[in-house]
Amino acid sequence: MAIRCFCFRRLLVADVLAVSPDEIDPDSLRRQLFNPRAGAYCGFEGWVRNLNDGHEVLRLEYEAYEPLAIKEGEKVLAEARAEYSLLQAHCVHRTGMLEIGDCAVWVGVSSAHRHEAFQACRYIIDALKVRLPIWKKEHYANGDSGWVNCERCTEHGQSTT
């Protein structure tokens, strides 16, 4: 009985989209996706790197308009769920000042088979980057700083992650 209750609870966990000033712990988040029906898990971590567009980057500062970032992010997760056979889909995006190597965004999905997991994970991170009201400011080694413009990155065929 105890095992049956455990499984039932696990199957009902809702999809989660969170925006947080706290450090992301991918291992802990991944464990929340464990599901007795899941044969596949796919995760994505976006890390802060030290070089962008030829500029040496010291750290990144993320700003989000949380009410709409969550609302729009939940739409993205719902779209992924409608398109792929997912058991669960979670995402956490950081705000605040991040250092090189920090995890800025984490996406995790679980499904019965790997194909859906890979596809859904890719769909979610690609959509999050261009739809959520989240902005990042790069702080450079020369003391300057600048807001990153992903519209221009897209036009130039570059990726910021």
Add this chain to the structure above:
Amino acid sequence: MKTIRVRYFAMFRENAGIDEETLTIEVSTATDVFEATRGRHGSSEPVGHCKVAINDEMSDWQADISDGDTVLLFPPVAGG
């Protein structure tokens, strides 16, 4: 004339030097609000590169603006 509240975010807020303001202006669409406040948000971006929300709902630049609306102007986003 419509009295609306305009909120600025990220680069737009820094350029404007304020988080928000109440304006009484002649506008029909969200695009009109963006153009009327270029002197504030300072964007040289095409409007299509930016996003807009009205009363905390993501919207589009052709959306009608009503008296009393809160218009949120978002510079090009860059999550991830």
